Amino acid sequence: MTQRVRVQSFGVSRDGIGAGQEQTRQRPFGHVDPGELMAWAFETAHFPGRTAPGGSRGVEDRLTRDFAQGIGAEIMGRHKFGPQRGPWPDDGWTGWWGEEPPFHTPVFVLTHHPRPPLTVGETTFHFVDAALAEALALAKAAADGKDVRIGGGVTTLREFLEADLIDEMHVAIAPLEYGTGLRLWERPEELEDRFHLERITAPSGVEHCFFWRR
């Protein structure tokens, strides 16, 4: 099986916004409330961060269930890992996810400021100052034959799309508008020249867009 490069359950608003610019330790998505933008995922039984019992087991659960399936590594932008800018301060930051991040694979964090790898629970973060294709080669080698997830944020995902390095992508459009923030696209149809696009609206009101290479 060929290794594929996948985007899973990436959330944006109707106006294409996936996060605010004014990120802080308290607000990883700035003025965007991830509990609102990703409400559909939090409700499902298989949401990776879920600790409460119960949860829905409908179509959206099939999407969260798929998060780790066949994935051997993730690539993320530096701002998905933390709010710091410039050289890494000695602040003991280990990511937003507590003692057991939901990745359980090698994660490659794109940064202009390399630092030694950091292991948190079952996840090891590697900090690489590398071009996208180079980082992808590292991630594929680390993925042990499995697929690579591009985890975001918005800027990183845009860069991978512009470099045409994505094979398939699931984006969840929440029935919200933010007006300002980091924008993935004007409209999903922009990508139809390169991707098949299938759209389906769940009972939650969220429109799920599936893209795969033509």
Next chain:
Amino acid sequence: MTQRVRVQSFGVSRDGIGAGQEQTRQRPFGHVDPGELMAWAFETAHFPGRTAPGGSRGVEDRLTRDFAQGIGAEIMGRHKFGPQRGPWPDDGWTGWWGEEPPFHTPVFVLTHHPRPPLTVGETTFHFVDAALAEALALAKAAADGKDVRIGGGVTTLREFLEADLIDEMHVAIAPLEYGTGLRLWERPEELEDRFHLERITAPSGVEHCFFWRR
């Protein structure tokens, strides 16, 4: 994690028919054409029997992708395994699936005529004359902590539903009517007293029904 009892991608027509009664070696579903009833699944990239390259990677592919995930054993009725009735003839029959059946786990075949286990490729079929709960206990023990799939056919699935042994179920309703045959239900709403029911229609025209215990 609790072991769950799951039904995956079970196909019926709008009038609830999953197979015809007049099964033969050539027609495992009798007058029902599985290539028509399950066309949506055959088109997806992850359909277990798929050999052609390509295939769709939209919402229905997420459903076929899920077929083996977390499953450690299957239970099927005798007629899903083969067209024979009564004592097993010495006819060399090894199932409908050729040299590599798509299960890759222990499979428990319910029959009043036990026989020694049969290994085909990575799948071992165990032939058990047992009550449903007893067969389920065997399958759970063999599943190594994973879930158990109830694979059908219609009669077996109805029996498991009547015994209230199913935890979650995905049934795909194809836009077809057969009039006669083995009927799963009159209407999916019949099960709403015991199950949450979520319904979503894919661009293929197939309505996917997801059930999970209340």
